[in-house]
Amino acid sequence: MSNINYSHHQESSSDHETRGKTITCKAAVVWGPGEPFSVEEIQVDPPKQMEVRIKILYTSICHTDLSAWKGENESQRVYPRILGHEAVGVIESVGEGVEDMREGDYVVPVFNGECGQCVYCKSDETNLCERYRVNPLKCVMLADSKTRFWTQNGPRPIFHFLNTSTFTEFTVLDSACVVKIDSDSPLKKVTLLSCGVSTGLGAAWNTANVQPGSTVAIFGLGAVGLAVAEGARSRGASRIIGVDINPDKFIKGKAMGITDFINPNDVDSVSEKIMKMIKGGVQYSFECAGKLSVLREAFLSTHDGWGLTVILGIHATPEMMPFHPMELFQGRRIIGSVFGDFKPKTQLPLLARQCLQGVVNLDGFITHELPFSQINEAFQLLVDGKSLRCLLQL
Numbered sequence: 248m249s250n251i252n253y254s255h256h257q258e259s260s261s262d263h264e265t266r267g268k269t270i271t272c273k274a275a276v277v278w279g280p281g282e283p284f285s286v287e288e289i290q291v292d293p294p295k296q297m298e299v300r301i302k303i304l305y306t307s308i309c310h311t312d313l314s315a316w317k318g319e320n321e322s323q324r325v326y327p328r329i330l331g332h333e334a335v336g337v338i339e340s341v342g343e344g345v346e347d348m349r350e351g352d353y354v355v356p357v358f359n360g361e362c363g364q365c366v367y368c369k370s371d372e373t374n375l376c377e378r379y380r381v382n383p384l385k386c387v388m389l390a391d392s393k394t395r396f397w398t399q400n401g402p403r404p405i406f407h408f409l410n411t412s413t414f415t416e417f418t419v420l421d422s423a424c425v426v427k428i429d430s431d432s433p434l435k436k437v438t439l440l441s442c443g444v445s446t447g448l449g450a451a452w453n454t455a456n457v458q459p460g461s462t463v464a465i466f467g468l469g470a471v472g473l474a475v476a477e478g479a480r481s482r483g484a485s486r487i488i489g490v491d492i493n494p495d496k497f498i499k500g501k502a503m504g505i506t507d508f509i510n511p512n513d514v515d516s517v518s519e520k521i522m523k524m525i526k527g528g529v530q531y532s533f534e535c536a537g538k539l540s541v542l543r544e545a546f547l548s549t550h551d552g553w554g555l556t557v558i559l560g561i562h563a564t565p566e567m568m569p570f571h572p573m574e575l576f577q578g579r580r581i582i583g584s585v586f587g588d589f590k591p592k593t594q595l596p597l598l599a600r601q602c603l604q605g606v607v608n609l610d611g612f613i614t615h616e617l618p619f620s621q622i623n624e625a626f627q628l629l630v631d632g633k634s635l636r637c638l639l640q641l
């Protein structure tokens with residue numbers, strides 16, 4: 248009998264036996280690019296082999312959801328669809344063959360999965376998995392190329408998003424894209440580790456390997472960019488320059504280790520300004536805005552000979568890199584970072600414990616909290632640059 252307490256630290260439980268059955272629940276469905284989310288009843292199939300079905304407890308909104316909602320990339324224009332990839336939840340039931348999780352476990356969905364078996368998962372060089380890596384083109388489950396979500400009337404398939412789809416009371420994922428966390432974890436904070444904050448911290452720690460005393464410039468001070476700042480601060484960087492067109496972000500950034508601010512609207516050239524502030528340029532720059540013009544400035548702001556630019560932003564298609572290949576002969580390097588180069592299953596539980604022990608400070612990233620039914624208001628907060636992360640409670 249599955250009788251799971253779905254609400255963490257609260258007295259409420261599911262008294263229905265749902266295992267193996269279709270669940271009817273509420274989800275926020277997108278029916279077209281930029282159309283308001285429709286919070287409606289949907290049907291969620293049980294998990295198939297090596298899949299899990301989870302009850303989402305909290306979900307938050309990342310800029311990647313925003314660009315998918317707008318349909319900025321052709322690959323993202325798939326409807327109807329359930330977006331969302333930053334969340335925390337509890338396992339409702341597991342499919343055949345799932346051994347590492349069971350009903351009632353608290354979990355974090357991850358858009359970049361880890362099977363643990365493939366040549367990539369066994370390599371220390373990458374956090375991409377052969378089968379479950381991030382894939383913006385994927386909108387059905389791998390097991391049978393079908394969806395697990397259906398409209399109430401029809402029924403018509405509703406497509407999946409980024410290995411996760413968390414804007415729903417219940418979702419089905421490949422077990423490779425679900426990480427078990429300690430049952431006493433503070434769930435609201437752990438939601439941040441599902442994407443944005445892990446991505447930023449990991450870009451500083453793993454991808455760039457920021458060194459004590461070094462200099463850093465961060466372009467775009469949303470949750471991702473500010474998590475880079477927090478990661479660089481925790482590594483002992485001496486100067487962390489924050490660049491954003493929204494001066495409100497400067498106030499938030501101070502708490503996360505930003506030492507200097509530049510508003511691109513106040514200067515002729517951000518990279519020239521940085522060269523003046525730090526002779527020769529910074530050691531590391533991070534592009535967290537998803538704009539090519541910003542990427543170029545981030546590239547030019549690093550020191551020749553050894554500067555490293557890390558790309559985190561998701562860029563609209565069909566844009567190409569804004570460089571001449573010969574520019575790389577000046578010794579500036581560029582690298583991309585997915586999920587901060589963390590191997591999710593192997594490394595996320597430890598990261599969660601480190602965050603809670605205060606190695607990094609997660610306070611300040613959750614700027615707003617709303618009920619799930621107000622998802623459209625929550626998106627508007629991100630569009631308007633008012634929120635870092637708005638937590639939706641289901």
Ligand SMILES: NC(=O)c1ccc[n+]([C@@H]2O[C@H](COP(=O)([O-])OP(=O)(O)OC[C@H]3O[C@@H](n4cnc5c(N)ncnc54)[C@H](O)[C@@H]3O)[C@@H](O)[C@H]2O)c1
Pocket residue numbers: 308309310311312314442443446466467468469470471472490491492493496511535536537538541558559560561562584585586587629632634635
């Ligand atoms: N690589 C990954 O694994 C990964 C993971 C999560 C998010 N992302 C991407 O990272 C980016 C940031 O995500 P977020 O959730 O922090 O977004 P966000 O919307 O909260 O923050 C983006 C920030 O960029 C600023 N910005 C916009 N134009 C700018 C400009 N011209 N110059 C300087 N700043 C500018 C905005 O004012 C905003 O503060 C997005 O592109 C997102 O899709 C990538």
Ligand SMILES: [Zn+2]
Pocket residue numbers: 309310311312332333442443
């Ligand atoms: Zn994200």
Ligand SMILES: [Zn+2]
Pocket residue numbers: 361362363364365366367368375376377378379
């Ligand atoms: Zn793998």
